[in-house]
Amino acid sequence: MSTASGLVVVDKPGGLTSHDVVARVRRLAGTRKVGHAGTLDPMATGVLVVGVERATRLLGHLLLTEKAYDATVRLGVATTTDDAEGEVTAAAGAAGVDGAAVREVLAGFVGEIDQVPTAVSAIKVDGRRAYERVRAGEEVDLPSRRVTVHELTVHDVRRAGEHGELLDVDLSLRCSSGTYVRAIARDAGAALGVGGHLTALRRTAVGPFTLGQARTLEELADTFSVLPIAEAARASFPAVDLDEAAATHVRHGRALDRELDGLTALFAPDGEFLALYEPRDGVARAAAVFV
Template structure:
């Protein structure tokens, strides 16, 4: 099986682990991982690595992600999304569209965001959501995230209010935390009603296939193509390629994390500038 990425359009109701298990069977290998989970209620882009490409995933998680979402105001839940139990409600008939849009605009930029208590973040070696399930009180610290863009497409006002948004943000940003915090900012509470991830870095829905489609025709984006799509590329000569194969530093100028390739197009490694030279971050040969 070719080393590479599989871009899945995850269906609602499936966990990310469900998708990994299906792809392991289709690929005939246990070496399958994913670049960032999607909650069961969420749909959309889930990027999986197969064989050696699993080692790319940690670097892909540093890229930005994009989502389409529906945020519901006036209802607070235990999980900050539609799957949780309702803990509070408030009337939203006093809101107007201008106020809602102005409040949403405040969530663009560099933010300190408190993740939802049922996130997969580890607290003392244990997932936060597991601590919540075990009846523990979980308080997570605010973390820096960046929301590059938040576009409000539609605002529907009434007994409860909803807005449809598109968000482009850094990895690690919780859209349900934006829904929660927007509701709090407006004084009525809120939660995430629907979520569809439309892109992870350069991999979008156009490149994605459903699990059923993959079962009919399983395809992998080769690791060299995946690396070229996600990182700046640098072509090397034979001598430099030989140095990379043994992890030596290169006397070349790089602007940042870069995928380096042998003269025949083979993807060799990820390198970054450090201490005046280019040094290996991860080598994929051998």
């Protein structure tokens, strides 16, 4: 019996890499054809979308969708990794910073911003991950990139540290793919002149997939199932149901004389998921065919 194709929304625990989660799902699904849509650091928890069998081909398109996070930023200390796992590089404290100043600075990160990714990101530099180069003692200078923070809400600002010399900030944000929350912590600390780093990160959504749908590895070990690929595609992209003639063209990857607003999931009359198509050169052309 072949393994079903679909998505698994995992609530990743802290301490595991995204690759660790993929390895667990491979064993549970009984197939090597498993991948994930966007890395979560070992310290981070929350939504990790995993594809099984043919659904792995959806993952590259899901990578482009927006994401949401809950995070805690500590102000007054900077680290090499912009999170709590790095070595402290400066500890100025934040005794002179108040909540109003924190909220004002963080409000400035909403909208389109130029962001320099953290040096220990998974971005490749001349074929090697940036974090591999940093761990090997190399200096890594990553160019800034344009990202969008759609929404950033500060929930709490409170004193921390042995003598109240630090500030912990709880916040939530919704952002474009490629946005580094660690970099926001770093840059907010720099803007306040005290340094900052991330102490907790929980991803609450990847596109339409949320914590409400996520299952722990323990739950998956008890009862393993996938969200079928057709349901996953309908949830993730605009959908169009075709007649049989158009479906035949799509099965062969042919262009369709049809207007699409963007990347769209196409379905046969019986509900079978056929392909992702996109507008190109005035017609709808195949981005990926799944049959």
